Amino acid sequence: MKPSLSLPTYPTELEDWWWNQAVQKWPEYGEEKIINLIRKEVITQSDRFNKTRSFDPQSYGARDLSLLTYGNFFFPRTWNAMTVSMAEAFSYRGWSKPKKGPIRVLDIGSGSGASGLSVLHFLKKFKVPNPVTLDAWDYSGKSLAFLKNIHSRNSQLWPQTKVTTQRTDLRDPRQKNIKERFDLILVGYSLNEISQCSELEECVHRIESLADLLSPNGFMIITEPADKNTCMTLQSIATAVSTNSKKLFNHAPYFNGLQCPLNESDSHYYSHEVRKTGSPQRVEKINQPLRLETHQVKFGMAMLSTKQPRPQPKDFSVCRIVSPVSKKKGTVSFIGIAGDGLEYRYEIQRRILHPDQIKILTKLERGDILNVDSGEIGKDKNRIRIPSFTSISWPFSPRWDIRE
Numbered sequence: 001m002k003p004s005l006s007l008p009t010y011p012t013e014l015e016d017w018w019w020n021q022a023v024q025k026w027p028e029y030g031e032e033k034i035i036n037l038i039r040k041e042v043i044t045q046s047d048r049f050n051k052t053r054s055f056d057p058q059s060y061g062a063r064d065l066s067l068l069t070y071g072n073f074f075f076p077r078t079w080n081a082m083t084v085s086m087a088e089a090f091s092y093r094g095w096s097k098p099k100k101g102p103i104r105v106l107d108i109g110s111g112s113g114a115s116g117l118s119v120l121h122f123l124k125k126f127k128v129p130n131p132v133t134l135d136a137w138d139y140s141g142k143s144l145a146f147l148k149n150i151h152s153r154n155s156q157l158w159p160q161t162k163v164t165t166q167r168t169d170l171r172d173p174r175q176k177n178i179k180e181r182f183d184l185i186l187v188g189y190s191l192n193e194i195s196q197c198s199e200l201e202e203c204v205h206r207i208e209s210l211a212d213l214l215s216p217n218g219f220m221i222i223t224e225p226a227d228k229n230t231c232m233t234l235q236s237i238a239t240a241v242s243t244n245s246k247k248l249f250n251h252a253p254y255f256n257g258l259q260c261p262l263n264e265s266d267s268h269y270y271s272h273e274v275r276k277t278g279s280p281q282r283v284e285k286i287n288q289p290l291r292l293e294t295h296q297v298k299f300g301m302a303m304l305s306t307k308q309p310r311p312q313p314k315d316f317s318v319c320r321i322v323s324p325v326s327k328k329k330g331t332v333s334f335i336g337i338a339g340d341g342l343e344y345r346y347e348i349q350r351r352i353l354h355p356d357q358i359k360i361l362t363k364l365e366r367g368d369i370l371n372v373d374s375g376e377i378g379k380d381k382n383r384i385r386i387p388s389f390t391s392i393s394w395p396f397s398p399r400w401d402i403r404e
């Protein structure tokens with residue numbers, strides 16, 4: 001299939017940079033010993049992300065081992081999640097850069113900068129001519145120092161960009177009076193940590209208050225880990241913010257400002273993306289005995305803006321895939337959330353498809369957006385029959401160039 005956009009791959013310069021930091025930290029250790037240290041810490045951090053879910057300023061932003069583990073193992077993952085989300089804002093949702101002057105990006109809970117720096121890299125890869133400023137906020141001073149260092153030591157990856165960091169606890173209600181307005185606000189894998197133990201209402205209020213920092217065309221992009229609870233909470237927050245506040249509109253993952261229907265239904269699925277990625281060699285080496293998932297990035301995503309979403313047909317002719325694509329019972333099928341905010345099963349008979357066409361369809365991914373012309377509602381009104389291969393197009397289907 002021809003993707004709608006080729007995504008810039010995670011730079012090898014950063015893979016090498018993070019590894020060199022580890023080597024410089026432990027010059028007396030050999031490669032295997034460093035890798036083993038990092039492996040142990042990957043397990044601790046994975047357990048923290050997936051099981052204990054307890055975070056404080058010491059969690060992984062204070063110790064060198066934690067930071068170097070995050071950089072060498074987790075950083076490419078959150079980088080890729082923000083790259084693909086930025087691609088959606090940029091190529092499909094109608095985010096527009098200022099006509100002149102700098103593009104101002106704010107990264108909330110930036111850590112060592114995977115999300116913010118991925119956006120600088122993305123904008124420069126797509127030859128956006130404006131200078132770009134990145135403001136990064138986090139309560140971990142050490143993480144912010146890493147961010148500054150990565151930025152200045154790899155300046156060829158993001159020419160004409162400037163970084164400012166600010167150490168701050170984002171739960172502090174005495175948040176400063178900020179006059180600046182931002183074209184992009186990124187909240188990369190940090191909302192769940194900043195909001196741990198908070199009531200939904202408090203999270204909603206936190207996101208609403210960020211609306212005041214957006215420029216008139218600005219977008220807020222939130223990515224979160226892919227576990228079911230976190231993703232459902234994210235969609236509940238996005239729904240509540242866009243219904244209550246009138247300041248923010250819900251742009252993605254779905255259409256026409258509509259909310260995620262999966263939270264309310266007894267669907268087998270919940271809103272999250274599953275994207276095939278390449279994986280840096282170092283990540284693979286660390287992962288060898290651990291066997292964690294490294295060839296896919298799974299994440300929850302929401303996109304909000306003070307401007308109205310681009311209108312899409314309010315029917316099943318546009319949809320976002322929310323399930324794996326399956327080849328069963330003589331059909332190729334998938335579940336999609338459509339332009340009317342409803343969940344449908346889309347099906348196409350395999351007997352009318354050439355094997356190459358089946359191959360193309362099975363490469364569609366969770367998160368791709370499709371247009372489906374001349375689909376027909378079946379006996380079951382939630383089932384859409386697609387009459388031919390040529391009825392389907394994929395206006396948002398970004399891919400990394402992965403050699404198989």
Ligand SMILES: C[S@@+](CC[C@H](N)C(=O)[O-])C[C@H]1O[C@@H](n2cnc3c(N)ncnc32)[C@H](O)[C@@H]1O
Nearest residue numbers: 078109110111114115138139169170188190193
């Ligand atoms: C999983 S990391 C994500 C880092 C980065 N955004 C990324 O995309 O990789 C979460 C970050 O949120 C920060 N954080 C959590 N709670 C915070 C708070 N209350 N105030 C400021 N930063 C916080 C942590 O220090 C950490 O850097």
